[in-house]
Structure formats: C-alpha cells, structure tokens
Amino acid sequence: xxxxxxxxxxxxxxxxxxxxxxxxxxxxxxxxxxxxxxxxxxxxxxxxxxxxxxxxxxxxxxxxxxxxxxxxxxxxxxxxxxxxxxxxxxxxxxxxxxxxxxxxxxxxxxxxxxxxxxxxxxxxxxxxxxxxxxxxxxxxxxxxxxxxxxxxxxxxxxxxxxxxxxxxxxxxxxxxxxxxxxxxxxxxxxxxxxxxxxxxxxxxxxxxxxxxxxxxxxxxxxxxxxxxxxxxxxxxxxxxxxxxxxxxxxxxxxxxxxxxxxxxxxxxxxxxxxxxxxxxxxxxxxxxxxxxxxxxxxxxxxxxxxxxxxxxxxxxxxxxxxxxxxxxxxxxxxxxxxxxxxxxxxxxxxxxxxxxxxxxxxxxxxxxxxxxxxxxxxxxx
Numbered sequence: 001x002x003x004x005x006x007x008x009x010x011x012x013x014x015x016x017x018x019x020x021x022x023x024x025x026x027x028x029x030x031x032x033x034x035x036x037x038x039x040x041x042x043x044x045x046x047x048x049x050x051x052x053x054x055x056x057x058x059x060x061x062x063x064x065x066x067x068x069x070x071x072x073x074x075x076x077x078x079x080x081x082x083x084x085x086x087x088x089x090x091x092x093x094x095x096x097x098x099x100x101x102x103x104x105x106x107x108x109x110x111x112x113x114x115x116x117x118x119x120x121x122x123x124x125x126x127x128x129x130x131x132x133x134x135x136x137x138x139x140x141x142x143x144x145x146x147x148x149x150x151x152x153x154x155x156x157x158x159x160x161x162x163x164x165x166x167x168x169x170x171x172x173x174x175x176x177x178x179x180x181x182x183x184x185x186x187x188x189x190x191x192x193x194x195x196x197x198x199x200x201x202x203x204x205x206x207x208x209x210x211x212x213x214x215x216x217x218x219x220x221x222x223x224x225x226x227x228x229x230x231x232x233x234x235x236x237x238x239x240x241x242x243x244x245x246x247x248x249x250x251x252x253x254x255x256x257x258x259x260x261x262x263x264x265x266x267x268x269x270x271x272x273x274x275x276x277x278x279x280x281x282x283x284x285x286x287x288x289x290x291x292x293x294x295x296x297x298x299x300x301x302x303x304x305x306x307x308x309x310x311x312x313x314x315x316x317x318x319x320x321x322x323x324x325x326x327x328x329x330x331x332x333x334x335x336x337x338x339x340x341x342x343x344x345x346x347x348x349x350x351x352x353x354x355x356x357x358x359x360x361x362x363x364x365x366x367x368x369x370x371x372x373x374x375x376x377x378x379x380x381x
Contacts, residue, residue: 012267016361022369029055089116094117110376119163141183156176156182159181162286163179164177180364183364186298186357188271189275200278201229202210205294209236209240213284214285218283219253221281222234229336235259237265237270268336281304284306289310289313290310292305303315307325320352320354321352
C-alpha cells in the first residue's frame with residue numbers, strides 16, 4: 001500500500017469496513033523497521049480494530065534478488081495467520097514475483113479460503129512492457145503465471161464497465177466479475193479548508209506525472225492557456241522524477257515559472273488543494289476508472305477530463321464536467337471556456353457535488369460486503 005489510487009482505496013475501504021463491524025487485516029510494504037505501530041495507524045487513519053501486517057522490504061529495484069528474498073521471507077512468516085484467522089484474501093494487485101506474493105494464491109486456496117482480486121489494469125499490457133525491458137522469457141513467464149493464477153480467484157472486482165470489458169478480453173469468467181466504483185470520503189472534503197492557490201484561474205492537476213496520466217498534455221495545454229489567460233497558474237500534486245521529461249518539458253515550453261509543484265501529498269491533505277482550486281483537470285491517456293474526477297466533484301469544482309476508459313461513466317459532458325479528446329488544444333480551450341463563463345462553472349460545480357454523493361465509502365463498502373458475504377460473518381445492524 002502506497003500513496004496513490006490503489007493505496008488510497010485500501011485505506012478508505014478498510015476504515016469503512018471497520019465501521020460496519022468487519023474484521024480487517026491490512027498487508028502493506030514497510031521500508032523502515034523502526035516505524036511504530038502507533039505511527040502506522042496515524043498514517044493510515046485506522047483504529048486498533050484493524051490488524052496491521054507489515055511486509056518489511058527494501059527500496060531497491062523492484063526485481064532485485066534482495067528485495068524478492070525479503071518479501072518471500074515476510075510472506076512466509078504470515079502464512080499461519082492467513083491460514084487460521086482469515087476467511088478471505090483480497091489482493092489489490094495481481095500477485096507477482098517482485099513482491100513475493102506469487103505463490104500465495106495457491107497456498108491460500110489449499111486452505112479452502114476465498115480469493116478476491118481488484119483489477120486495476122491490463123496484465124497483458126504490463127507483460128508487453130516487461131518484455132520490452134527484460135526480454136521474451138520474462139514476458140512469457142508473466143503471461144503463463146497470469147493465465148494459470150487468474151482461475152483461482154472467486155471474484156474479481158473492477159471499477160468500471162470499461163474495465164470489465166477489458167477483463168473479459170483477458171479471459172476472466174464473466175460470472176466472477178463485479179463492477180464496484182471506488183468511494184469518496186465526502187465528509188473529509190466538506191471539512192477541508194481551502195488552500196490559497198495563486199492564479200486566475202488556479203488550475204489543479206493531481207496524479208503521477210507520466211505519459212499515461214497525460215502530464216505532457218497538461219503542460220502543453222497550459223502553454224496555450226497562458227496566451228489567453230496570462231494570470232493563470234498551474235498547481236501539480238503528485239509524484240514525478242526530477243530528471244525525466246516532466247521538468248525539462250515544462251522549462252522547454254516556458255511554463256515552469258508559472259507552475260507550483262508540491263510532489264506527493266498525504267491523501268487527507270489533498271482535499272484542501274481541490275477546495276482551493278478554480279478548475280481541476282484530468283488529462284489521462286488511460287483510466288480504468290479514475291479517482292481524480294471523483295475527488296474534484298466531491299470538492300465541488302468544475303472538472304475537465306479526457307474522454308477515456310471509465311471516466312465517462314462518472315463524468316457527463318456539460319452536466320458535471322467537460323469531456324475532451326486527447327489533445328492539448330482541446331484541454332486548453334476547455335479551461336479558457338470554463339474560466340470565461342461563470343454560469344457554466346457554477347452549474348458544473350453544483351452538479352458535481354450531487355454526483356459525488358452517490359459514491360460515499362459507506363455505500364461502496366456495503367457493495368464489497370455483498371461480494372465477501374459467502375465467507376464473512378455479516379455485522380449485526
């Protein structure tokens with residue numbers, strides 16, 4: 001569990017399940033053995049009812065022998081706990097060699113436990129990427145392992161109908177697929193205090209600054225926006241690599257001085273950025289669902305999003321957001337339009353809040369409970 005989409009989902013889902021009376025154990029990587037249980041609970045925001053099971057690992061490369069060995073040893077030490085005290089093992093990622101979890105589904109299944117998987121993206125695309133960097137054998141191993149292991153899962157949760165269709169094309173059984181969009185902590189956004197973000201408008205972009213998330217499209221769009229709205233400022237929240245294309249491209253385009261880059265921010269502090277922004281943008285090239293649109297709507301902010309993946313299942317064009325094609329020109333034009341039309345901004349923001357209320361974590365957690373119900377003892381009302 002790290003800061004980011006899947007990590008945020010696990011954190012907020014575990015809190016919601018805890019409130020419903022479900023016994024939850026969280027398994028997550030920890031890179032510092034000195035970190036205390038109390039501090040971990042503060043970071044995750046969970047009560048003492050949630051059992052924490054850290055996997056002690058290293059910051060070394062994901063495929064280093066040392067990292068794989070450490071992860072394997074950690075998983076082995078937890079096997080007795082899984083066998084005796086867990087009814088369901090829910091994987092947020094497909095098991096893999098790098099995190100040491102690749103044998104776990106087989107061991108858990110031998111114990112007649114239920115296995116649930118949340119599917120965040122295409123394993124076949126991931127295998128293609130591995131093949132480019134590590135060769136044909138690595139790609140073949142990934143696909144072979146995937147084809148055998150996917151059959152072990154009793155249910156597979158995805159976050160959009162777009163993602164469900166992708167899973168069907170990858171060979172998952174239709175009867176096992178359950179579509180459950182992620183939730184949003186509405187109260188956290190209501191209570192958040194808006195940060196004073198510079199700019200007219202103050203444009204917010206949240207995510208990891210890479211090509212998949214369309215950070216380059218946002219930078220190019222912002223260059224065009226600045227020609228028409230010279231007081232505009234761009235605020236970036238999320239991870240990035242200093243020496244990769246993101247910073248060099250912003251300087252090449254001449255927009256670096258008009259940007260504020262905050263880096264990764266704890267999930268509970270993110271709402272204050274949304275509340276302080278005038279316009280939020282999601283410029284992804286690919287999204288199975290997308291948390292950013294939900295977060296922008298929960299904050300009551302006008303949203304501009306690329307019309308990709310599962311995004312249009314939540315964002316209705318010119319109702320609670322504006323959908324644009326994958327071009328910097330379209331993104332830039334939409335930003336200028338929204339800023340120049342106050343009535344449009346107000347209408348989008350008002351409808352956005354209404355839409356977000358359909359995605360509370362309590363409602364989402366109850367849908368997860370329906371999937372778990374075969375083996376989980378349901379809480380008494």
